[in-house]
Amino acid sequence: MGFVETFFNWGVLTNALPLLLSGLKVTLSLGAVSILAGLVLGLFIALLRLYAPLPVSLMARVYIDIFRSIPILVLLIVVYYALPFVGLRLSPFLSAATALTLVSGAYTAEIFRAGIEAIPRGQFEASEALGLGYRHTMVDVILPQAIRVVIPPLTGNCINVMKDTALASVVAMPDLLKQATQAQALEANPTPLIAAAAMYIAILWPLVILVGRLEKRYRRVVSR
């Protein structure tokens, strides 16, 4: 067989396409769920780390450090294979979403913390002097400014989470990578793998370009 028939086999591709598309759907929803949950968790932990009483703030810090140190694959396997021993049996999707969220939350927390700390002290003082309470100070003054600072690194983190969804194939989740390997075995041809790789690139390339643009744009906004 020639090169083209081996790696870019049209017949194999059309046969495998339904499987690949269903895998793509799972990958996208796993990524979306983990990214959103990670954002909420990360913001919460960042606020604890910055403003909670010392013991709680310390716990937030330990959380951040632990989940930035643990390899996601290890965490995923612990969640999927070890938790059932204490009676917690999660589906492959939930296991993967949990592992990705826990890790993404730790990175997101650090991004939010840096964003909030980048806001000058005068903004807090002006809010205090006007009599704004903590909640309004955060919601109306600090967070809207911090968001601008954190958007580029947050987008970068989204890319990482999206890529890491592929790890879920090791706990038998029918994501894009898993379906591609399955189709490859079925067809005895690597074309589905090449197609899957192309799909990952097609999703993530625009995001990568977006990060570059956002970084350029917000660097200007922040520095003025």
Place this chain on the structure above:
Amino acid sequence: MKPVISIRGVSRRFGEFKAIDNIDLDINEGEVVCIIGPSGSGKSTLIRCINLLETFDEGGEIAVDGIGVERGPALASVRAEVGMVFQSFNLFPHLSVRENIMLAPMRVRKLAKPEADERAMQLMRRVGIEAEADKYPDQLSGGQQQRVAIARALAMEPKILLFDEPTSALDPEMVGEVLDVMKALAHTGVTMLVVTHEMGFARQVADRVVFMDAGRIVEFGTPEQVFTAPRETRTRNFLDAILSH
């Protein structure tokens, strides 16, 4: 007359260094008081204690309109009565001029949006920035920004206004427009406490002048007395140094 701000035995230590040292001061309602003195003499620290942006050492007492200034539920009502204008403006950069002025009345005073907007409009006219209502702070000159900051503080209808070196960060040609707004305010009956290096303003507008040095109040009297017949050598030396050129 009953003092609207009463400061008793207030100190603020940073380690060994005393930023302010056992200050007593009464400010009467409607009075305009300027605080002058060399850099590092504790002027800013003193007025920042009044709305507790700076904490002061135990044993001291500050009361604003009879309410003790301390951490707790009463602090919000003190801060609602005390407006502050900062050296570096501290406008909210993500909000337009109008929104900067409307925010606190809506969130703290619970004003409805149309009322807050109308109050903002009146204040913008009063400080002469109504043409910039929908611009953002970084599109304004320093003088315009500081006038917005004054309008923002006024929007809470405070009894007391604190000014922390309001013209020190301005280009010289913009100092006048801000001082003019402050002069106009002085005649409205609001109590003003102004930390400043503008001796002309202090002399012309203040009812009383405080001279501070090394964390203490050295002299406190009418502008006439402090500027033309200072009792203390330190006051005289300071005035000689800055008025000689």
